[in-house]
Amino acid sequence: xxxxxxxxxxxxxxxxxxxxxxxxxxxxxxxxxxxxxxxxxxxxxxxxxxxxxxxxxxxxxxxxxxxxxxx
Amino acid sequence: xxxxxxxxxxxxxxxxxxxxxxxxxxxxxxxxxxxxxxxxxxxxxxxxxxxxxxxxxxxxxxxxxxxxxxxxxxxxxxxxxxxxxxxxxxxxxxxxxxxxxxxxxxxxxxxxxxxxxxxxxxxxxxxxxxxxxxxxxxxxxxxxxxxxxxxxxxxxxxxxxxxxxxxxxxxxxxxxxxxxxxxxxxxxxxxxxxxxxxxxxxxxxxxxxxxxxxxxxxxxxxxxxxxxxxxxxxxxxxxx
Numbered sequence: 001x002x003x004x005x006x007x008x009x010x011x012x013x014x015x016x017x018x019x020x021x022x023x024x025x026x027x028x029x030x031x032x033x034x035x036x037x038x039x040x041x042x043x044x045x046x047x048x049x050x051x052x053x054x055x056x057x058x059x060x061x062x063x064x065x066x067x068x069x070x071x
Numbered sequence: 072x073x074x075x076x077x078x079x080x081x082x083x084x085x086x087x088x089x090x091x092x093x094x095x096x097x098x099x100x101x102x103x104x105x106x107x108x109x110x111x112x113x114x115x116x117x118x119x120x121x122x123x124x125x126x127x128x129x130x131x132x133x134x135x136x137x138x139x140x141x142x143x144x145x146x147x148x149x150x151x152x153x154x155x156x157x158x159x160x161x162x163x164x165x166x167x168x169x170x171x172x173x174x175x176x177x178x179x180x181x182x183x184x185x186x187x188x189x190x191x192x193x194x195x196x197x198x199x200x201x202x203x204x205x206x207x208x209x210x211x212x213x214x215x216x217x218x219x220x221x222x223x224x225x226x227x228x229x230x231x232x233x234x235x236x237x238x239x240x241x242x243x244x245x246x247x248x249x250x251x252x253x254x255x256x257x258x259x260x261x262x263x264x265x266x267x268x269x270x271x272x273x274x275x276x277x278x279x280x281x282x283x284x285x286x287x288x289x290x291x292x293x294x295x296x297x298x299x300x301x302x303x304x305x306x307x308x309x310x311x
Contacts, residue, residue: 016108019172023111023165024092027118030161034274041281048288055297 091266099259117267125155130223133216145212
């Protein structure tokens with residue numbers, strides 16, 4: 001990354017460059033934090049779906065056992 | 072349903088943002104007065120425009136909710152406002168950085184553009200406690216819609232009031248006097264505006280998809296009569 005910045009003479013990082021970099025980094029960080037929060041939410045949904053799937057399978061198995069036992 | 076077309080939209084957003092950033096740093100010329108710090112302008116101004124338009128769109132969805140009674144429109148309104156508040160945070164921070172670089176101060180209280188945006192932002196920051204203070208979901212959606220419409224109407228009024236204010240310390244993008252932006256800068260700016268606008272649309276769709284999935288899981292849980300999970304989410308409203 002530093003090598004890339006060093007090879008970009010169009011970016012006057014010594015002058016107002018730190019402010020420009022700061023503004024764009026803030027934007028990037030906000031987006032990344034938002035995506036991370038959304039990823040955590042999606043993980044929770046996935047976990048809940050897994051729980052529901054195993055719950056449904058367990059209930060189906062119980063019903064099958066009841067039918068097998070002639071209840 | 073909400074996730075349909077999310078992948079091409081995301082790809083288009085990333086591509087447009089990449090092209091926009093390339094234009095900012097490798098195509099748009101340096102501005103003679105402000106120099107390199109003017110590059111913040113290509114991020115800060117589109118973010119501000121998209122955030123304000125998003126607040127108005129939230130109000131329009133709220134009108135659709137009150138007219139139809141369909142909770143889907145309330146979810147659209149909520150997500151639009153939510154996303155615009157996030158963009159608003161970015162506007163305030165990037166604006167402060169610009170102010171520090173350009174004026175030597177992080178914040179200037181006698182500049183109408185800054186203060187008016189802060190007022191709009193703080194007004195929408197009260198949307199969350201206002202919304203979550205109401206337990207009944209129907210009333211919550213109805214009152215939140217009234218808030219979104221009132222606040223949404225305030226946004227263009229506020230914008231016009233600022234434009235009519237005398238202080239012109241804050242740079243104008245489309246100035247009617249002194250010629251406005253040169254072609255290459257205008258093209259870059261419009262590209263960045265389109266990219267940030269598309270980013271807003273993509274993130275709104277992303278959030279609606281997540282809310283829809285969450286709503287479907289809750290419906291499935293109710294249908295299966297399954298025990299509720301340990302933690303209850305206060306994310307409102309649900310989309311089914």
